Amino acid sequence: MTTAAILLVAGVVAGVIGTAGGITSLVAYPALLLVGIPPLAANVTNSVALLGSGASSALRARRDLVGHAPTLRRWLPVTVVGSALGAGLLLVTPSEVFDRIVPFLVAAGSVLLLVQPWIDRRRSAATMRPVAATASVSGVSLYNGYFGAGSGVLMIAVLLLNGEPVLHRANALKNVLLLAADVLPAVLFAVFGSVVWSAVWPLGVGAVIGGLIGPSVARRVPATALRIAIAACGLVLAGWLLVGP
Template sequence: MTVLTAAFLLLAGVLAGVIGTAGGITSLVAYPALLAVGVPPFAANVTNSVALLGSGASSALRARRDLVGHGATLRRWAPVTVLVSAAGAVLLLVTPTHVFDRVVPYLVALGSVLLLVQPWIDRRRASARLRPVAATASVSAVSLYNGYFGAGAGVLMIAVMLLDGEPVLHRANALKNVLLVAADVVPAVLFAVSGAVVWAFVWPLGLGAVVGGLIGPSVARRVPQTPLRIGIAVCGFVLAGYLLVAA
């Protein structure tokens, strides 16, 4: 890995971390950055998952004061998210590479759509609570997607937490942070032992994401969010089109 590549991934990680704290989707920055430096789609997905684990952990730590009184909710959903995300990771590892290459353009496009509709999700409050079976099915579906690909899983989990009865957005976001970082540990271990992770690219991308997560709140207050969100989403759609043609 050249110094230029390391610097590029470091900057991409910082931008991804900032985007994440601003309410965006980190993988829509980090994943294309790995593709840009020549990592194949499957390896880029697992490398991205491992690299962003530190950023998720720092987000979860910042969420502690917003979790007061939510111990029962975490005990209810943490086992589900951990187990089903692990199942999603196993599904990814047993998926033939050529099949994943054909699926991933649609997953990138889905992440871009979620990024565009996120302001609507943020404004929405739980007008009606999900029934227990529907809530379990929703959390399980999001967790499976999180373990398999993950771009936009945070947006979906926030929506589920709002519909499950947490009406305050920043608390729903805090629940999402803790649940998904817990869910990401087992997939990261599975990806690490699979041999598909490009470790040389994990460190600059991961370090940048942690730095971006730390400085993100200050940066987010100064950057117009709507143009940034639209720009990243458009780039996501372009990437999805490119991957579809390449596949």
């Protein structure tokens, strides 16, 4: 019951963070480690548990997607295939290798959170060349399927630099693209991965609740302070994973 309570609270906080523009995995993933789940199992469990939070974010994005069906048709196949490949790569990664990689992935997600305001301010009148745009979306999707923390920030950056001038539309497109991209990896992890199902339910339910109450909470918490605090915790966690047991 204590474990379930910790994960439920972590899920709520992660959902609120995601609503405020943060990275949900930087809260959810450490919580799974805290309750004793090994890094590789924690990663696949986290991916499955946060699927519901992604669905609620995508549903909230419908109003901002009017007239953007061509963009979705262009990038959905790329993100789905790329994330599936990333998930497959994760499943064949030995756990001891992933244990050595994960501190750097957590650190990368933390740094992305710190630089997110700069990314959000980026605008580009010119679009990327088609090959560069496809390579960028493919790379972000591959990373999303493999680990995922910070993939939303990266996807927004790619969309902004690919000619989408409005941040909230880029965020809405990101929500739908990553939801579609996360479904197949979640299925693969559920079938072939070491998902800890007893942790999925409290974390997932908490994330959905956090996503629902997030807008109200986010208006009362300074976004900059929240972002810095979470990123700092992520960097401390990365250091502990790197030098710890």
